Amino acid sequence: MIYISRNMDLTLIKGNKFTQNIGTFGGAITIDSPNWKSGNQPHVVLHSNTFEKNMAYFSGNAVYIRPTMVYQ
Numbered sequence: 001m002i003y004i005s006r007n008m009d010l011t012l013i014k015g016n017k018f019t020q021n022i023g024t025f026g027g028a029i030t031i032d033s034p035n036w037k038s039g040n041q042p043h044v045v046l047h048s049n050t051f052e053k054n055m056a057y058f059s060g061n062a063v064y065i066r067p068t069m070v071y072q
Contacts, residue, residue, distance in 0.1 A: 013046050027061050033066055
């Protein structure tokens with residue numbers, strides 16, 4: 001399983017096979033609160049991945065992205 005928190009730039013996840021992962025949010029991949037405040041563009045690109053039988057207890061069976069914005 002992959003957990004990324006507050007990424008500040010491009011995140012590329014390419015050419016992987018995720019099978020039978022279990023998580024609370026996002027069985028295979030969880031990306032928590034991309035950092036938009038840094039001035040960069042924290043885009044997430046998933047390309048040529050395979051997801052089989054992944055499960056999450058609350059949300060995002062294979063992939064869960066929690067997009068939050070900080071306002072000041």
